[in-house]
Amino acid sequence: MITMKLKYVCPFCFAEHAIGDVEFACDSRMICAQRDPSGKIVGVPGAGEPDKKMQEYKHLSQAPLGPHHFRAHKTPKFSMPDSAVCDWCRQVSRTRVCPSCHNTLPSTIDNDEAMIISLIGTRGSGKSTYVGVLIHEMMKHLFGPFHGTFQLYGSEDQREYRTRFEDYLYKGQPIPQTTTHLTGNTMTENRPILGMLKMQSSGFFGKVKPKMLVFFDSAGEDWTNMDTIQVVAKYVAKSSGIVFLIDPLANQHVRDAISDDASIRASISADYEPDSDPTKVINDVARLIRDQNGLKESQKIAIPVAAAFSKLDVLEDKNLLPPGGRLSQPSPHVQRGMFDDTDADSVNQEVRSMLDRWDYGSFINTLDMNYATNHCFAFSAYGREPASDGTIAPPIPKRIEDAMFWLLHLNKVL
Ligand SMILES: Nc1nc2c(ncn2[C@@H]2O[C@H](COP(=O)(O)OP(=O)(O)OP(=O)(O)O)[C@@H](O)[C@H]2O)c(=O)[nH]1
Ligand SMILES: [Mg+2]
Ligand SMILES: [Zn+2]
Ligand SMILES: [Zn+2]
Structure with a gap:
């Protein structure tokens, strides 16, 4: 039996999202840095990005530094993209995170009901x-x-x-x-x-x-x-x-x-x-x-x-x-x-x-x-x-x- 999942529940913050609604975390945070539209590096390589979502999730007084987060170019309606290209460093990431709390989602999140x-x-x-x-x-x-x-x-x-x-x-x-x-x-x-x-x-x-x-x-x-x-x-x-x-x-x-x-x-x-x-x-x-x-x-x-x-x-x-x-x-x-x-x-x-x-x-x-x-x-x-x-x-x-x-x-x- 094939069942199509249209929604998923984040196992960390329990927020419910449409199946295509997912963010990615850059895997290469060590070299990743913000660039301007011409491709010139403007951020500090390896510095990471303050993570407001994680701050909220963990109730920290300051946003912790985390990897850069981004979305897939095209967001499919009935499935979850399994990779996306980082808009800062152009590397492909397969690390899917919850858009609400930025915790890394289990790899089976899109095809299996936890x-x-x-x-x-x-x-x-x-x-x-x-x-x-x-x-x-x-x-x-x-x-x-x-x-x-x-x-x-x-x-x-x-x-x-x-x-x-x-x-x-x-x-x-x-x-x-x-x-x-x-x-x-x-x-x-x-x-x-x-x-x-x-x-x-x-x-x-x-x-x-x-x-x-x-x-x-x-x-x-x-x-x-x-x-x-x-x-x-x-x-x-x-x-x-x-x-x-x-x-x-x-x-x-x-x-x-x-x-x-x-x-x-x-x-x-x-x-x-x-x-x-x-x-x-x-x-x-x-x-x-x-x-x-x-x-x-x-x-x-x-x-x-x-x-x-x-x-x-x-x-x-x-x-x-x-x-x-x-x-x-x-x-x-x-x-x-x-x-x-x-x-x-x-x-x-x-x-x-x-x-x-x-x-x-x-x-x-x-x-x-x-x-x-x-x-x-x-x-x-x-x-x-x-x-x-x-x-x-x-x-x-x-x-x-x-x-x-x-x-x-x-x-x-x-
Ligand atoms: N004899 C016995 N005592 C147990 C057993 N399991 C837990 N206890 C005791 O019961 C008490 C409470 O255990 P917890 O596991 O902390 O209970 P809890 O439901 O998580 O408690 P809260 O987190 O306060 O809601 C402790 O004093 C344990 O030592 C068991 O299998 N046998
Ligand atoms: Mg307890
Ligand atoms: Zn979450
Ligand atoms: Zn990157």
């Missing part, structure tokens, strides 16, 4: 830990049996992943609370992390199918503040999938069942306040998506939602899982080299019964009434409880892949 995965959940529910461990596992273990690979996309993604996630999680420390910096109506922190999933399709002539995955880690505080919530909503409304995390330790029944306080304290953020209720958040998200996408109250939202209990390790240690259930067993998908529907269905049932038992009936109802495609999961990113001093051993996650695999399965990637 999958934006949004992480939502109340403060301290485990979103950042989840993304951090999930990406690590996706790079190292998860796609081998599927004849696939996953890699972080560019050097910026690698740097962001290392400094925001890996340097904590794989060096014994929990990730600090995610914060938002809202200035005007764009957000500066929380640049999405891009990764490329490549799958060998089956059959002798199987082609390699690349798929760009964009992970957007929201801050828990985004969902309690009316100003930030409007901005995050724009990102979330364009998602191909939502992973909604529920913190079992925010639940009173669970807390009552866990008598030893030390284990709760190690698994919640220092400045934890049980201020936000997941039912309210999932309901707010639905309302905002409807507003953004022009849906009526009676229409269900098509974006699939994976609602997942985090911190499964605590539930397991404190004997709070259904006895003999699937949740006590390892995830079978990687082992089997295929998505195991039967396992996923049992997990969904078990988690729903736990939600019901713990007075989250209204959460289930809100989920079912608003989201046409939803599924419940449970996972542990660490795989074991943190030490009482708060340090963590290298994560050996449990069932961290389930929700992601379900989303990829729905998107026909797995």
